[in-house]
Amino acid sequence: MNAPDGWKHQNAVPPTDTAEPDYFHKVVDCQWACPAHTPVPGYIRLIAQGRFSDAYMLNRQSNVFPGILGRVCDRPCEPACRRDRVEDEPVAICRLKRVAADHKDDITDRLPKKPAKTNGKRIALIGAGPASFTVANDLAPFGYECTIFERFGEPGGLMRTNIPAFRLPEKVLSEELGYILDMGVELKLNSPVSSMKALLDEGYDAVFVGTGAPKGKELNLPGRDQSENIHIGIDWLESVAFEHTKAIGKKVLIIGVGNTAMDCCRTSLRLGADNVKVMARKPRAFFKASAWELEDAEAENVEIIVNHSPKEFVVDNGVLKGMLFETLEYVLDEKGNITKQTVTGEVVIECDDVVLAIGQDNAFPWIERDAGLEFGKWDMPLVDEVTFQSTREEVFFGGDAAFGPKNIIWAVEHGHQAAISIHQYCQQKLVTTRLPNGVKLAPTKMGMFEWSFSNSFDAAERRIMPHVELAKRFKDLGTEVELGFTAEQAATEVERCLNCDMQTVFNAPLCTECDACVDICPVECLTMTEPAAENVLREALEIPASNTEQALYVSPALPLTSRVMIKDENICLHCGLCAERCPTAAWDMQESEIIINHVEDMVPGASS
Amino acid sequence: MTSFAKPSINLKNAKRNKLGLTRRDYEGAMSTLCAGCGHDSVTACMAKAFFELSIEPHRAVKVSGIGCSSKTTAYFLSEAHGNNTVHGRMPSVATGAAAANTELTYIGVSGDGDSLSIGLGQFAHAIRRNVNMLYVLENNGVYGLTKGQFSASSDIGSRSKKGEENLSPPIDPVSLGLSLGATFVARGFSGDRAQLVPLIKAGLKHNGFALIDIVSPCVSFNDHKGSTKSYAHTFQYYHPAVHADYVPMADDIKTSYEDGEAVPVELHDGGMIMLRKLDKDYDPQDRAAAYAQVAKRAAKGEIITGLLYVDESQKDMAAMNKMTATPLNALPYESLCPGAASLADLQNRYR
Numbered sequence: 001m002n003a004p005d006g007w008k009h010q011n012a013v014p015p016t017d018t019a020e021p022d023y024f025h026k027v028v029d030c031q032w033a034c035p036a037h038t039p040v041p042g043y044i045r046l047i048a049q050g051r052f053s054d055a056y057m058l059n060r061q062s063n064v065f066p067g068i069l070g071r072v073c074d075r076p077c078e079p080a081c082r083r084d085r086v087e088d089e090p091v092a093i094c095r096l097k098r099v100a101a102d103h104k105d106d107i108t109d110r111l112p113k114k115p116a117k118t119n120g121k122r123i124a125l126i127g128a129g130p131a132s133f134t135v136a137n138d139l140a141p142f143g144y145e146c147t148i149f150e151r152f153g154e155p156g157g158l159m160r161t162n163i164p165a166f167r168l169p170e171k172v173l174s175e176e177l178g179y180i181l182d183m184g185v186e187l188k189l190n191s192p193v194s195s196m197k198a199l200l201d202e203g204y205d206a207v208f209v210g211t212g213a214p215k216g217k218e219l220n221l222p223g224r225d226q227s228e229n230i231h232i233g234i235d236w237l238e239s240v241a242f243e244h245t246k247a248i249g250k251k252v253l254i255i256g257v258g259n260t261a262m263d264c265c266r267t268s269l270r271l272g273a274d275n276v277k278v279m280a281r282k283p284r285a286f287f288k289a290s291a292w293e294l295e296d297a298e299a300e301n302v303e304i305i306v307n308h309s310p311k312e313f314v315v316d317n318g319v320l321k322g323m324l325f326e327t328l329e330y331v332l333d334e335k336g337n338i339t340k341q342t343v344t345g346e347v348v349i350e351c352d353d354v355v356l357a358i359g360q361d362n363a364f365p366w367i368e369r370d371a372g373l374e375f376g377k378w379d380m381p382l383v384d385e386v387t388f389q390s391t392r393e394e395v396f397f398g399g400d401a402a403f404g405p406k407n408i409i410w411a412v413e414h415g416h417q418a419a420i421s422i423h424q425y426c427q428q429k430l431v432t433t434r435l436p437n438g439v440k441l442a443p444t445k446m447g448m449f450e451w452s453f454s455n456s457f458d459a460a461e462r463r464i465m466p467h468v469e470l471a472k473r474f475k476d477l478g479t480e481v482e483l484g485f486t487a488e489q490a491a492t493e494v495e496r497c498l499n500c501d502m503q504t505v506f507n508a509p510l511c512t513e514c515d516a517c518v519d520i521c522p523v524e525c526l527t528m529t530e531p532a533a534e535n536v537l538r539e540a541l542e543i544p545a546s547n548t549e550q551a552l553y554v555s556p557a558l559p560l561t562s563r564v565m566i567k568d569e570n571i572c573l574h575c576g577l578c579a580e581r582c583p584t585a586a587w588d589m590q591e592s593e594i595i596i597n598h599v600e601d602m603v604p605g606a607s608s
Numbered sequence: 609m610t611s612f613a614k615p616s617i618n619l620k621n622a623k624r625n626k627l628g629l630t631r632r633d634y635e636g637a638m639s640t641l642c643a644g645c646g647h648d649s650v651t652a653c654m655a656k657a658f659f660e661l662s663i664e665p666h667r668a669v670k671v672s673g674i675g676c677s678s679k680t681t682a683y684f685l686s687e688a689h690g691n692n693t694v695h696g697r698m699p700s701v702a703t704g705a706a707a708a709n710t711e712l713t714y715i716g717v718s719g720d721g722d723s724l725s726i727g728l729g730q731f732a733h734a735i736r737r738n739v740n741m742l743y744v745l746e747n748n749g750v751y752g753l754t755k756g757q758f759s760a761s762s763d764i765g766s767r768s769k770k771g772e773e774n775l776s777p778p779i780d781p782v783s784l785g786l787s788l789g790a791t792f793v794a795r796g797f798s799g800d801r802a803q804l805v806p807l808i809k810a811g812l813k814h815n816g817f818a819l820i821d822i823v824s825p826c827v828s829f830n831d832h833k834g835s836t837k838s839y840a841h842t843f844q845y846y847h848p849a850v851h852a853d854y855v856p857m858a859d860d861i862k863t864s865y866e867d868g869e870a871v872p873v874e875l876h877d878g879g880m881i882m883l884r885k886l887d888k889d890y891d892p893q894d895r896a897a898a899y900a901q902v903a904k905r906a907a908k909g910e911i912i913t914g915l916l917y918v919d920e921s922q923k924d925m926a927a928m929n930k931m932t933a934t935p936l937n938a939l940p941y942e943s944l945c946p947g948a949a950s951l952a953d954l955q956n957r958y959r
Contacts, residue, residue, distance in 0.1 A: 087618070449612050456612065456613070456615065457615035457617065459615070459617075512644060512827070512831065512839045513839055513843065514644040514645075514649065514827060514839060515648070515649040515798065515799060515801065516643055516644045516645070516649070518649075518652070519648050519651070520614060520648075522614050522615050522632075523619055524619075524622075542631070543619065543621055543622060543623065546621070560839060560840055560843040560844075561843055573617070575615065577612065581643045581644070582643060583642065583643045583644025
């Protein structure tokens with residue numbers, strides 16, 4: 001073919017290396033966004049097939065607590081979900097996880113048993129939260145003697161003390177912690193560790209600190225010390241969880257608008273409050289709480305008041321009367337950043353109780369500063385971001401204790417990584433050694449018009465989680481609000497998943513350049529064009545590939561014209577029509593399995 | 609799943625035309641042609657051209673004959689009028705429809721079998737009458753629907769899938785069109801949509817009969833080594849001579865073309881076809897020279913493409929025959945059927 005004029009080959013993008021493990025991983029946006037890299041489309045397909053136990057087990061490999069996280073995960077996967085390219089709502093990934101957990105059979109015989117003999121290595125884990133439990137989960141099956149020290153009389157950490165039972169039933173929590181304890185993990189309750197040095201003297205081979213960020217932030221304003229009715233949010237939730245606190249006043253103000261604030265306001269309603277206001281200093285766009293938690297709180301008639309900055313607790317003769325706020329106005333720039341704030345007035349809002357939910361800090365009063373651990377900025381221990389090792393080689397950190405408050409799924413991932421380091425350390429190997437991620441591809445074509453996954457696009461909208469009716473919710477603290485998806489809802493919701501792990505794999509030498517794939521693509525994300533720089537290629541598509549955070553696939557030169565096949569990974573629906581219409585199978589749909597390594601993969605012969 | 613469907617999807621960033629429609633609104637039923645068929649590309653180009661021209665789908669008329677090519681009218685513009693006629697008889701039906709309503713956009717889709725064998729007479733006379741339509745001839749050199757016999761456009765020496773050599777000389781629709789007086793003669797290739805979509809747009813906007821012969825490989829029966837209508841052969845011997853763009857009235861022509869780069873051809877609707885010569889020896893406005901060039905290139909085995917001849921000065925069928933500009937369905941009954949007395953008057957004139 002005579003090259004049409006205007007072909008420019010300078011700065012042409014080299015062909016995409018799809019063998020690089022992160023390439024296909026990034027296409028599975030949900031999995032990439034998940035700190036623990038849970039293979040979401042894979043377990044959703046298992047749920048679709050009714051294989052709930054299999055879905056649960058696949059889930060458990062990476063996130064350890066599918067039942068818990070299926071209810072209370074921060075779900076970084078959902079904002080990343082590719083479904084939002086074609087409609088507004090992502091797949092209800094989190095709640096589908098719960099479907100697997102709720103409907104699984106007894107899976108205890110599929111979990112590792114307590115090993116017949118130990119390997120002689122003793123590991124102390126401080127704090128019985130998700131991070132420590134994950135470390136124990138990964139290490140105990142290989143003979144490590146894990147001992148968890150917990151200051152309270154129940155395990156779970158913030159999952160028990162800070163997340164109210166109406167969101168996370170005690171039964172679910174205990175079940176999943178129990179699976180790990182049954183692997184031969186020793187749990188020492190009511191055993192606060194008050195001295196790191198003393199613990200180290202006990203000769204453990206390694207120590208893991210998973211003590212969270214247990215100190216609620218204080219709000220030192222006039223009147224703070226004059227009333228008993230001003231509470232620190234996480235302490236108050238903890239006191240409610242252990243049934244030390246059973247009531248609160250009628251009118252309650254919650255200061256702060258993060259997820260803890262949402263738990264505080266909804267808990268107040270269950271302890272007798274009937275007028276709960278959440279007070280926010282900034283406009284709604286700046287709220288830290290997840291959208292769905294705000295939604296659930298507002299559904300319970302909690303009022304959220306913006307642009308009010310607390311100034312003073314109004315206390316009269318030791319009785320809390322209300323709180324004085326400054327009302328604020330903000331000027332925002334085009335990007336939505338605050339450029340100016342003005343005080344427009346003051347207002348007193350009446351209340352009987354105030355709950356402070358403005359954040360939490362780490363606190364390590366029990367680690368002596370001469371215990372061999374270096375501390376850095378904000379009095380935080382120096383922890384390696386990859387190995388989670390502190391400056392004292394046998395001490396490792398994870399969860400909120402490592403780098404400050406994050407969330408449960410991050411704590412789990414920290415736990416996995418710290419467990420690898422502890423294993424390496426105990427085996428006298430370099431803790432920095434990590435197995436690289438990998439990717440495995442498997443064919444999915446079953447026959448004419450037939451693939452091993454449900455490839456037809458389903459236009460169904462996100463299913464709405466059914467809730468216990470409002471009138472019945474507040475009777476006791478333990479009534480779980482979310483009922484879980486019905487069978488019909490689950491069956492519909494699974495079909496919304498676009499199976500982003502079913503990769504479009506292109507074999508350039510087979511291409512006849514017939515355009516069939518380009519024509520059939522329902523989202524017009526393919527084309528053949530002359531090689532060029534990436535920004536030029538992105539514009540060459542019928543719908544320009546404007547999301548530069550998502551990859552643009554570029555093939556090697558095509559056999560007949562030396563053009564390249566390009567594909568915008570961003571809007572691909574993984575429907576397989578390109579492969580279906582390809583006369584030479586140059587396009588194929590292949591299932592990608594992202595290999596993420598845990599301790600079991602580091603132990604020769606142990607990997608399943 | 610026993611078959612598959614192209615899902616309808618509301619893409620948030622899909623382009624919209626002046627009517628607010630997306631390209632997907634110009635699609636039709638799922639193709640049942642073989643995967644990789646050139647005709648499907650032509651269909652996609654057709655949908656794109658109509659989309660870009662912002663033609664209301666229900667103001668278009670699709671007509672076709674018999675054959676793989678003729679099936680494709682089902683695969684684009686599902687909202688348009690359509691008639692899948694008798695083998696080779698599409699031009700007559702199109703002529704009748706164009707006579708009844710001059711306000712619609714007519715598009716005929718045919719193949720080398722339908723147009724060059726059984727329908728050759730019909731094809732020739734539609735050109736002669738200069739029916740105001742776009743006539744697309746999807747040319748793959750074989751009867752694909754009956755499993756790959758040579759067609760009237762097969763080149764001498766081209767081999768069938770089983771190795772048999774064609775010995776009969778081909779009928780070239782482009783040369784035929786030029787010699788019959790066609791006012792718009794073009795050749796495209798299903799594999800080059802950058803050229804084909806503007807050609808289709810120009811053809812739709814041309815006043816009169818616009819012929820586009822499109823090399824559209826048969827992936828099942830004529831895409832092998834030895835075939836002169838395969839993807840590989842066409843890409844190898846492809847020779848674009850003149851690129852044509854349709855530029856609507858409203859657009860500023862000068863911004864897109866540098867001085868002397870393109871020759872404008874003014875159209876009836878006020879728009880322009882901009883001719884850009886890729887082969888400096890080629891003159892698309894000189895019929896005799898064009899005929900000579902086409903023959904010369906063909907003798908060298910080259911496949912010359914682009915808008916090979918255009919003449920906007922000729923009257924179309926409606927003008928030649930002084931036909932009413934009002935669609936017949938909009939004429940008052942008294943004009944359409946003036947009654948027995950008028951008929952008697954008319955007959956008296958011939959007595």
